[in-house]
Every structure is written in structure tokens, then in C-alpha cells.
Amino acid sequence: MLDTIKNFLSTTGISQLFSQSNWWQYLAMYVIIGALFYLAIVKKFEPLLLLPIAFGMLLANLPGANLIHLDFFFDTYYINVEDGKIIGTLSYEMTKFIDAVKTAFPDINIISLTDTGVKIDISALTSQQLEQFKIIFKENLGEYAKLTNNYAVQIKLSTIVREVINNGGLVDILYLGVKLGIYPSLIFLGVGAMTDFSPLIANPKSLLMGAGAQLGVFVAFFFALLLGFSPMEASSIGIIGGADGPTAILVTKTLAPHLLGAIAIAAYSYMALIPIIQPPFMRLLTTESERKIKMVNLRPVSKTEKVIFPIIVTMLVVFIVPDAAPLVGFLMLGNLFNVCGVTERLSKTAQNELCNIVTIFLGVSVGATANAENFLKLQTIFIIVLGLCAFIVSTCGGLITGKIMCKLTGGKINPLIGSAGVSAVPMAARVSQDEGRKADPSNFLLMHAMGPNVAGVIGSAVAAGVFLSFFR
Amino acid sequence: MNSFLSISPDNYGENIIETLGFGKTVAFGGMMVLIGMLTVFAVLVLIWGCLTLFRVLFHDVQSKKTVKVETEPVVAEPVEIVSQTDDEELIAVISAAVAAAESENDGLKFRVVSFRRL
Numbered sequence: 001m002l003d004t005i006k007n008f009l010s011t012t013g014i015s016q017l018f019s020q021s022n023w024w025q026y027l028a029m030y031v032i033i034g035a036l037f038y039l040a041i042v043k044k045f046e047p048l049l050l051l052p053i054a055f056g057m058l059l060a061n062l063p064g065a066n067l068i069h070l071d072f073f074f075d076t077y078y079i080n081v082e083d084g085k086i087i088g089t090l091s092y093e094m095t096k097f098i099d100a101v102k103t104a105f106p107d108i109n110i111i112s113l114t115d116t117g118v119k120i121d122i123s124a125l126t127s128q129q130l131e132q133f134k135i136i137f138k139e140n141l142g143e144y145a146k147l148t149n150n151y152a153v154q155i156k157l158s159t160i161v162r163e164v165i166n167n168g169g170l171v172d173i174l175y176l177g178v179k180l181g182i183y184p185s186l187i188f189l190g191v192g193a194m195t196d197f198s199p200l201i202a203n204p205k206s207l208l209m210g211a212g213a214q215l216g217v218f219v220a221f222f223f224a225l226l227l228g229f230s231p232m233e234a235s236s237i238g239i240i241g242g243a244d245g246p247t248a249i250l251v252t253k254t255l256a257p258h259l260l261g262a263i264a265i266a267a268y269s270y271m272a273l274i275p276i277i278q279p280p281f282m283r284l285l286t287t288e289s290e291r292k293i294k295m296v297n298l299r300p301v302s303k304t305e306k307v308i309f310p311i312i313v314t315m316l317v318v319f320i321v322p323d324a325a326p327l328v329g330f331l332m333l334g335n336l337f338n339v340c341g342v343t344e345r346l347s348k349t350a351q352n353e354l355c356n357i358v359t360i361f362l363g364v365s366v367g368a369t370a371n372a373e374n375f376l377k378l379q380t381i382f383i384i385v386l387g388l389c390a391f392i393v394s395t396c397g398g399l400i401t402g403k404i405m406c407k408l409t410g411g412k413i414n415p416l417i418g419s420a421g422v423s424a425v426p427m428a429a430r431v432s433q434d435e436g437r438k439a440d441p442s443n444f445l446l447m448h449a450m451g452p453n454v455a456g457v458i459g460s461a462v463a464a465g466v467f468l469s470f471f472r
Numbered sequence: 473m474n475s476f477l478s479i480s481p482d483n484y485g486e487n488i489i490e491t492l493g494f495g496k497t498v499a500f501g502g503m504m505v506l507i508g509m510l511t512v513f514a515v516l517v518l519i520w521g522c523l524t525l526f527r528v529l530f531h532d533v534q535s536k537k538t539v540k541v542e543t544e545p546v547v548a549e550p551v552e553i554v555s556q557t558d559d560e561e562l563i564a565v566i567s568a569a570v571a572a573a574e575s576e577n578d579g580l581k582f583r584v585v586s587f588r589r590l
Contacts, residue, residue: 149481150480150481150482198571199571200523201523201526204519204520204523204524204527205520207516207517207519207520207523208513208516208517208520210516211509211512211513211516211517214508214509214512215509217508218504218505218508218509219505221501221504221505221508222501222502222504222505225488225489225497225500225501226489226494226497226498226501228487228489228490229487230483230484230485230486230487230488231479231483231484231485231488231500231504232484232485234501297571298571299527299531300531301531302530302531304530305526305527305530305531308526308530309523309526312519312522313519313522316515316518316519316522317515317519320511320514320515320518321511321515433564442563444563444564444567446564446567446568447567447568447571455516458515458516458519459512459516462511462512462515462516463508463512466507466508466511466512467508470484470504471484
């Protein structure tokens, strides 16, 4: 009887929590999760995303729940090296492959085991030997893995999906939507259906402010490199400055999936904090008289322009930056549903049910990646600081572009609308409106600020495409 | 992709400041800032060019064709006296409604003659 009670007690979450050496990290995580709940529920900061993210984090940090197995999504789960031995679920296949290579090329040292994994060096092979090497790889590991252009072993997505379906739980399956890049595109479909590009079409000059406001993305990338992050990690950190959650998630899941939790939380938290972060810099970089500038009414936009716009933008962007296709393509498809006038049902579904369902899946699964071991690290603090710098520099980039345009147009453009170029629709545009009204209560900048605001969405998707095309 | 500024793709997943040194990292990062910003500006400037063409092709031509139509005057009703804050909110709402109506009516001209509080 006593043994039964003891066994039961040892299976409880409390027992498992305090049996771990890092139990204090879990307690610290509960404090952070509590703060996120407070921001979402009481302060109403981006509650639609912060709430599921915070709950996902809670689920991931309850010992014994085992709702997500992040290992499944990393190559090291399948092939890894520990104390000079190959371990992981594909260790048998990898060993077989190494033996076959040694037999085929007894005099050449192609494969070595290092602390970071199995290292392949093909520099000593002739082109004919290289072809033979590839055949050996295909025969032994081809079903599960592939060779990258740099001859690194990369686990195939089909292997990961198989593992998740065979051994994973609900959150693992939901996380596949992030891993496969499905959710960010579907969210962009909904965003596109909800976005009115008329202010941008009516005042295309505002595109420049959307471009200027991407400065923070690249500046944060630069400083992340100097702080010791790899170019792939630095890209994921920099993209926080784009103030676009789905874009940040798409880049991070592709280039630095181990940072996903920290980057998603930083991106959404800063987006929610835009009304606090931006105004001091808006006032610092503009004069009272500039803030009082009233802009002339925008011209009306015809339906033909609205319908052709998403088609042309998709073609233009994807022709130049093909890697931006999953974001820009779906953003513009959603917008086309909305403006064409013949797909009202599709537009409503994209805006409401689909977007809401995907938001729940995305929030919970991204939150679940932030467990105590992954999240409570020095690099998370760097990410949060660099993310904030990216936001501030992006805001300043948009404002400076706005100021230049103000001078060039002889004072016809209020530079305050430049800060809306950081994306974060429509929060950043509202901040421009509020600051304009503080300077002159009869000044209404909302519609004008929507131009750079939606231009920022396109700009950040292009910036993401640049990183993906360089580092993927 | 081949090596870029003597940084090979093998280094993209590594701490390059440790392996390649400060100078090369600064050069690499600076070049990325330049290339990234130029690409973003280039793409958005191209879209700007297209939108300027839109104006010439679709808006200016249609504006010439459009016959000026004005809506029937609505009987004006006395407007309640409201606070300054409400006024500001009201003006913002009306401006947004007018902009939306303008964009939805394919360049159709109209004149707002009265507002009625419901």
C-alpha cells in the first residue's frame, strides 16, 4: 500500500519538478508566463497571440506533461556524436554508411566524428569518386536524410513527420505546421484579406517609408553577428525589427529553429508595446511644426487598381526575391479574395475562421517551444535586447525617410507617418495618428499612415526573402 | 551559394566572429546591411513605379470618363452639442467613412451634405 502511494507520488508533476537540478528555472518560467498572461489579459497587449503563446509555454513547462518533443525536429535527435560514438535513431544507418564509405575509399579520410556531429570532407575526391560517394549515401541513408550543397547530412522532413506521427503528441503534430512553414503563410492569407491597400495605391510614395523602416532589421543583424550569433541566428533576430510575427516565425523556423520560442515572444511582445516604444523617438526626431503638417486627402482608388495590385506585386516581388513567395504570395492572394468582389465567402473564411484557427495552433505550438532549458539562457536576453534595438532603429529609419520626403515635397508629408512603416498593422498607424493629434487635434493621419504601414508588411517580407535566399 | 566576402556557406551556422575575426565579420555584416536595404528599396521602388503607372492607366483615364454625379441632398437634422473629445472621434470616423466610400465607388464623385447622430 505504502509502495503504491510512493509510486503514485513519484509520478506527480511536483515530484518530477523538484527531482530536477534546474527546478528553479521552471519557477522562473512560471513568473515570466504570469507576466505574459498579465500583459495579454489585463493590459490587452496582442491578446489573440500572447495568450495562446503564454499557455503553450505553461504546457511546455509542466514537468511530466511531455506535450512536445522538440528533439524530433532537430537533426541531432536522429544522428549525433557523443564520446566519439554515433547515437540517435539513425545511428545504425549512419554506421552502415560510414562502413560502406571506408570500404569504397580505404585510402581517403572522408568522414570524421567531431563534437558537433559527423563531418564530411569531399575535397580529396575526384568527380567520379564523388558520384560513387553520393550513390553510397543514397543506398544507406537516402530514405531518411539528404546531403546539402555543403555536404552536411540533413534529415528529410518526411523522416521528421514520420517520427512525429509514430511517437508524437498533439502539440508535436501542431508544431509540424510551424516546421513545414504552413501557419505563417495561412496567417498572411488572413492578413491580406483584412488589409486595405488603397492608401498605398493612392500614395505610392509611402512605399519608401516602408522600405526605410526595414533599417532596424539589418542593423540588428549586424550587431547580432558582433555579439557572437551565427549569420543564420542573426537573420532570425534581425527580422524581429520587421514587426511582423509570421515573417519572424517563418525565417526563424527555417534558419534557427532553436531560437523560435524567444524570437516569437520578443516579436509579439514588442508589437504589442509599439504605443510605448515608438512615441518618444517620434517626438525626438520630429519638430513640433513637422508634427502639425496636415496632409491632403488621398485620391479615390478604382476597383481595377485594387484587383491588379495584388497580382502585379506578387509577380514583381517573387521575380526578384523568390524566397518571399510564401509570405507575399499568400498576403496578396488573401487581398485578391477581398477586393475582386466574387469570392466573398473565401475572403470571410480567410479573415475569420481560418485565421483564428491557425492563430490558436501557431500560438500554442510556438509557446510550447519555450521550455526552461531553451528559454532561460543568456542568448535570450541578447535576443530581447537586440529585438528592442531593431524596433527602435526601424522606427527611426521610417521617421528619417519621412523627414527626407517631407523636405523633398516642400512640407506636404508629415514625417510622423514614417514610423508606421514598421509593419505591425494597424497599431503603428494608430500611433502616428495619436501623435499627430497630440500636436494638432484637428490633424488626422490614420489613412495616410496606413500607406507606409502596409508597405512595411511587403518590405519585411522582402527582407525575410533576402535572408532566406542568402542563408538557407 | 558560393562564398560571400570569403565567408563560405559552411560558416553560416557558426559564430563567425570567433572563426573569422572581427574585421571580416564587420565587413560581412556591413555588406549584408547594404545589400539588404538596397534590395528592399529596389523592390519597393519598382512597386512604386507600377503604382504610378496604375494612376495613369486606370485612374486618370477613368476620371475623365466619369460623369459627375452628386447624391441627393439628405434632409439636414440638428446636430447635438457634444464634447471636444467626441468631436475629434467623430471627425476621424467620418474621414475614414468618406475615404472608404471614395475608394469603393470607382472614382464616383459625391458630396456629403449632412451627418445625423443615431
